[in-house]
Each structure stands twice: as structure tokens, then as C-alpha cells.
Amino acid sequence: MTLPTVQETRALHEKYAPTREALDLVYTHCEIICRIAEQLMARTVLQLDTALVRAGALLHDIGVYRLYDHAGRLDHSNYIRHGVLGHEILRQEGFPERLRRFCSCHTGVGLTRHDIREQRLDLPVADYLAVTAEEQLVMYADKFHSKTTPPKFLTASFYTAYLQRFGSAKVRTFHRLQVQFGEPDLTAIRDEFGHRQA
Numbered sequence: 001m002t003l004p005t006v007q008e009t010r011a012l013h014e015k016y017a018p019t020r021e022a023l024d025l026v027y028t029h030c031e032i033i034c035r036i037a038e039q040l041m042a043r044t045v046l047q048l049d050t051a052l053v054r055a056g057a058l059l060h061d062i063g064v065y066r067l068y069d070h071a072g073r074l075d076h077s078n079y080i081r082h083g084v085l086g087h088e089i090l091r092q093e094g095f096p097e098r099l100r101r102f103c104s105c106h107t108g109v110g111l112t113r114h115d116i117r118e119q120r121l122d123l124p125v126a127d128y129l130a131v132t133a134e135e136q137l138v139m140y141a142d143k144f145h146s147k148t149t150p151p152k153f154l155t156a157s158f159y160t161a162y163l164q165r166f167g168s169a170k171v172r173t174f175h176r177l178q179v180q181f182g183e184p185d186l187t188a189i190r191d192e193f194g195h196r197q198a
């Protein structure tokens with residue numbers, strides 16, 4: 001499988017970003033998640049496909065661009081759909097399912113068909129779960145930075161507190177990921193990108 005290079009992922013972001021502001025927000029976030037995933041990969045004993053992790057991290061949020069309106073405003077009410085929208089973009093671009101799944105399977109700590117029915121989410125009823133260690137790593141790394149205004153870094157305890165509203169099973173899943181991959185040291189990445197920490 002041919003994976004896109006860093007330059008090609010950047011070109012894809014430029015192709016789909018409706019504005020310079022959207023590009024800065026989403027691409028910078030993806031770069032940060034890639035950096036966090038690289039740091040965690042350097043520590044893990046798991047044998048991971050590093051090129052797949054990088055490409056997956058750099059493209060996981062490409063679907064967010066489809067949620068901007070003509071005035072450059074992000075439709076937060078449909079944000080839950082950004083994963084499947086990204087999956088669709090990468091399908092149209094000819095990328096294989098193995099890469100497309102980084103888009104559709106990174107929301108929260110994974111969405112099940114039960115979650116979709118129970119929370120009445122506007123998504124085709126299916127399981128959207130990170131299955132491979134590469135998918136799990138990118139999904140986990142994504143929990144440590146948020147595209148809020150202004151963007152911010154999150155700690156594991158902050159994310160755990162947020163997750164509690166979705167039930168104890170989600171908190172346990174996040175805890176298992178913490179044990180599996182460890183907690184990232186965000187200090188250097190935070191200083192480099194200049195975003196604050198919640």
C-alpha cells in the first residue's frame with residue numbers, strides 16, 4: 001500500500017481546507033497529534049507501522065473541512081460526522097481502507113452501534129472502533145489536544161473528567177489506553193506550538 005508522504009498529506013489539507021484559518025487550525029492539530037504519537041511510539045515495546053501512524057495522524061481530521069459553511073464557520077452541531085466525512089474524502093482520493101479508518105475510528109475512545117442508537121447520533125449505525133495498535137495510538141494521542149478557540153493541550157485527567165458523562169466503560173477504555181501507551185510529555189510540544197494547557 002502506498003502511503004502519502006508528509007508533503008502529500010499537507011497538499012490534501014490545502015486542497016480541502018476552505019480557508020487559511022481552517023487549514024491552520026486543522027493541519028496544526030494533526031501535526032501535533034502526529035508529534036504526540038511519534039513520542040509514544042518511541043517508548044512502546046509494540047511493533048508499530050510508523051509510516052502508517054504518521055499518515056493516519058496527519059489525515060485523521062481531514063473530514064472537518066467538510067463542516068465549514070461558505071462564511072468559514074464550523075458547524076459544531078454536526079461535528080460527530082467529521083470522521084465518516086474524512087473516510088469519504090480518502091476513499092475518493094483512492095486511499096485504502098487501512099488508512100481511511102484513521103478518520104472514521106478516532107472519535108472519543110471509539111463509538112459503538114449502541115452509542116449511536118442511544119445518543120441518537122447522526123451516523124450510519126455501525127461500530128467505529130480503533131482496532132489495530134496503530135489506530136488505537138492515533139485515537140489516544142488525539143485526546144491530548146483540542147481544536148478549541150484558542151486550541152489547547154489536554155491532560156489525561158482533564159480528558160478522563162470529560163469522558164465521565166459518557167459512562168464508566170468509556171473511562172475504563174481510556175485508562176487501558178493510558179496503561180498501554182503511557183502518558184505523553186507535552187512540555188516540548190506545547191512550547192513549540194505555543195498553545196496553552198487546560
Ligand SMILES: [Fe+2]
Binds near residue numbers: 029060
Ligand atoms: Fe483530532
